Amino acid sequence: MDFQKQGMSIFGVPSFVKAPVVQPDGDWRADIAALGVPFDLGTSYRSGTRFGPKAIRDWSTRFSILSTDTPGYWDIRSGTRRGGCRIVDCGDVDIVPLLWEENFERITRAVEHILARGARPVVLGGDHAITLPVLRAYKDRGPITVFQLDAHADYRDDSGGVRFGHGNVLRRVCELDHVEKAVCIGVRSLRQQQGDLADHKAHGNTLICAWDVHKHGVEHYRSALPSGKNVYVTFDIDAMDASIAPGTGTPEVGGLTYEQARRLLEMVCENNTIVGLDLVEVNPLFDPTNITALLANHLLIETLGFLFPG
Numbered sequence: 583m584d585f586q587k588q589g590m591s592i593f594g595v596p597s598f599v600k601a602p603v604v605q606p607d608g609d610w611r612a613d614i615a616a617l618g619v620p621f622d623l624g625t626s627y628r629s630g631t632r633f634g635p636k637a638i639r640d641w642s643t644r645f646s647i648l649s650t651d652t653p654g655y656w657d658i659r660s661g662t663r664r665g666g667c668r669i670v671d672c673g674d675v676d677i678v679p680l681l682w683e684e685n686f687e688r689i690t691r692a693v694e695h696i697l698a699r700g701a702r703p704v705v706l707g708g709d710h711a712i713t714l715p716v717l718r719a720y721k722d723r724g725p726i727t728v729f730q731l732d733a734h735a736d737y738r739d740d741s742g743g744v745r746f747g748h749g750n751v752l753r754r755v756c757e758l759d760h761v762e763k764a765v766c767i768g769v770r771s772l773r774q775q776q777g778d779l780a781d782h783k784a785h786g787n788t789l790i791c792a793w794d795v796h797k798h799g800v801e802h803y804r805s806a807l808p809s810g811k812n813v814y815v816t817f818d819i820d821a822m823d824a825s826i827a828p829g830t831g832t833p834e835v836g837g838l839t840y841e842q843a844r845r846l847l848e849m850v851c852e853n854n855t856i857v858g859l860d861l862v863e864v865n866p867l868f869d870p871t872n873i874t875a876l877l878a879n880h881l882l883i884e885t886l887g888f889l890f891p892g
């Protein structure tokens with residue numbers, strides 16, 4: 583057994599699930615391409631998500647079985663072998679300190695390369711601001727519905743002159759011609775502004791609060807979730823309850839449980855074509871036990887299981 587590649591996660595170079603490392607514009611073939619975006623210039627409170635990709639990759643080596651010659655994992659719940667797909671790791675976008683516009687262009691270019699090779703990107707953030715340049719890469723691939731899991735709607739038009747931070751990102755994303763609408767679930771922050779939420783609704787988007795998920799259950803919202811669409815999933819880890827996701831810049835109490843988030847992802851993956859996804863706002867500087875990085879990986883691995891059910 584090649585312990586460097588599979589089995590023992592304590593050995594080897596920690597690419598995402600120990601997948602081969604390639605350049606985004608290289609000559610490779612894969613179904614899934616991981617891309618790290620160590621960018622946190624969009625953060626309004628506690629910075630540090632620039633270390634997110636490293637933290638996620640480090641724990642992802644626990645799931646290195648996905649990148650072996652017989653990929654996939656045995657899913658006890660479904661009694662099937664899942665997640666069998668070809669995965670590469672495109673490394674990190676070369677982020678330049680402070681030049682956010684240049685960084686946005688680099689992010690868009692990297693994702694364009696991945697899409698041009700016919701792979702689906704799995705983007706490891708970084709703060710939530712990166713979702714705009716990622717989605718810009720889908721310019722000729724619309725219409726796209728964005729499924730957002732988040733404690734915040736991120737729909738502020740202008741935050742003291744800032745329009746491209748992580749609190750503005752869904753507003754900017756919904757302004758893209760190729761984005762049809764956003765379905766946002768898990769919102770519960772007490773710092774949301776009435777006007778932003780009114781705009782969110784007026785623009786035809788759907789918003790489902792965390793307490794309603796707790797009260798009615800996930801299945802109750804099946805008809806509110808996208809169906810038959812091309813869906814991009816943007817997962818802000820602060821959608822999850824702060825007790826299991828402390829490692830994030832703007833945690834909120836009262837959040838989603840693992841089972842709720844898992845089932846939401848399962849339903850959205852089953853009923854739509856998933857064109858790509860990101861997982862953002864993991865901040866290892868506030869994650870002393872690494873539970874947030876572990877949680878992030880579980881969400882990603884099970885999503886791969888839903889996309890490639892075997």
Ligand code: MN
Pocket residue numbers: 732733734818820821832
């Ligand atoms: Mn958030």
Ligand code: MN
Pocket residue numbers: 710732734736748818
């Ligand atoms: Mn967010």
